[in-house]
Amino acid sequence: MSMNDPLGTHARLLQQLRDRLQLLPDKPDESPEVTLRCLWALAEGKALAISQLGAFRPAMLDDAGITRLEALIEQRLNGVPLAHLTGRQDFMGQVLLASPAALVPRRETEQLGFCAVRRLQSMPVARPLVIDVCTGAGNIALGIACHLPQARVMGADLSPDAVGLATQNAAFLGRTDVEFRCGDLLEPFSDPALQGTVNMITCNPPYISSARVDGMPLEISRHEPRLAFDGGPFGVKIIRKLIATAPQLLEPGGWLLMEIGLGQGAGVAKSLAADLHYDEVHTHNDAAGQVRVIEARRNPDIQAKTP
Numbered sequence: 001m002s003m004n005d006p007l008g009t010h011a012r013l014l015q016q017l018r019d020r021l022q023l024l025p026d027k028p029d030e031s032p033e034v035t036l037r038c039l040w041a042l043a044e045g046k047a048l049a050i051s052q053l054g055a056f057r058p059a060m061l062d063d064a065g066i067t068r069l070e071a072l073i074e075q076r077l078n079g080v081p082l083a084h085l086t087g088r089q090d091f092m093g094q095v096l097l098a099s100p101a102a103l104v105p106r107r108e109t110e111q112l113g114f115c116a117v118r119r120l121q122s123m124p125v126a127r128p129l130v131i132d133v134c135t136g137a138g139n140i141a142l143g144i145a146c147h148l149p150q151a152r153v154m155g156a157d158l159s160p161d162a163v164g165l166a167t168q169n170a171a172f173l174g175r176t177d178v179e180f181r182c183g184d185l186l187e188p189f190s191d192p193a194l195q196g197t198v199n200m201i202t203c204n205p206p207y208i209s210s211a212r213v214d215g216m217p218l219e220i221s222r223h224e225p226r227l228a229f230d231g232g233p234f235g236v237k238i239i240r241k242l243i244a245t246a247p248q249l250l251e252p253g254g255w256l257l258m259e260i261g262l263g264q265g266a267g268v269a270k271s272l273a274a275d276l277h278y279d280e281v282h283t284h285n286d287a288a289g290q291v292r293v294i295e296a297r298r299n300p301d302i303q304a305k306t307p
């Protein structure tokens with residue numbers, strides 16, 4: 001079996017990635033160098049998330065290894081997300097399993113996860129009850145659970161495939177106490193005993209308008225579930241429904257936290273401010289000054305509508 005010079009192979013493949021790899025702005029951790037290291041590790045049989053590359057030293061690959069690596073690079077250049085190839089994705093300091101079953105968690109969504117953790121830490125509740133809907137891979141639910149081990153966390157998604165991956169992630173992180181259910185928004189939590197008891201609802205909903213979903217980059221439109229993006233004609237269908245249904249489930253003074261799309265901040269904040277079921281609304285901007293996270297407090301003085 002002949003061995004290849006890892007440096008020569010490395011330089012050739014890196015140049016290929018530099019010339020042809022199309023990077024997405026919402027996956028800022030990826031670069032040609034990072035991609036090559038992740039795929040090299042994979043060709044060696046090691047599934048690593050980007051955060052785990054620090055200790056990785058590429059070994060010499062034999063001919064079969066180089067063939068494996070070249071095939072992986074070709075898949076990546078054809079738009080297969082890096083996380084689908086490695087099966088790993090970083091989120092809120094944890095390494096999660098990733099697959100086409102659910103959206104690959106984005107770095108920008110960590111803002112929602114950390115806002116939720118900070119808000120929960122400020123609440124005078126020893127074991128807060130948190131429900132994460134549109135949970136996808138379970139990343140927000142499990143991020144909260146890992147940062148606040150005392151929290152009781154549940155999640156749900158309309159997609160059975162996503163619920164399957166979220167459940168696998170709970171086991172992967174040793175948090176099988178985090179239960180995932182399948183169903184439309186808050187419907188999986190219609191148990192009368194839960195109504196008015198939930199301390200926080202989190203949600204990163206689909207918020208892209210249907211017309212824009214069709215024009216998304218191929219890496220997204222071909223490889224990630226459309227259900228994860230399509231927020232209806234104006235992108236706010238799910239957000240509106242959640243704003244209307246969350247007060248029933250939230251305890252008086254409980255919080256609804258949502259990620260929203262670019263340009264939706266003013267409209268969503270206005271709807272929440274006009275809704276008497278909420279008495280406080282806070283917005284959080286991203287580094288570019290755009291509102292991306294909204295928090296709304298369930299008004300303790302107003303009775304929730306019955307569904």
Ligand SMILES: C[S@@+](CC[C@H](N)C(=O)[O-])C[C@H]1O[C@@H](n2cnc3c(N)ncnc32)[C@H](O)[C@@H]1O
Binds near residue numbers: 158207
């Ligand atoms: C933008 S993704 C968010 C996934 C994950 N929470 C994250 O932040 O990476 C939206 C998720 O909402 C789910 N979804 C879409 N419509 C839904 C609905 N009506 N009820 C529950 N989940 C829904 C999709 O399957 C998808 O997993």
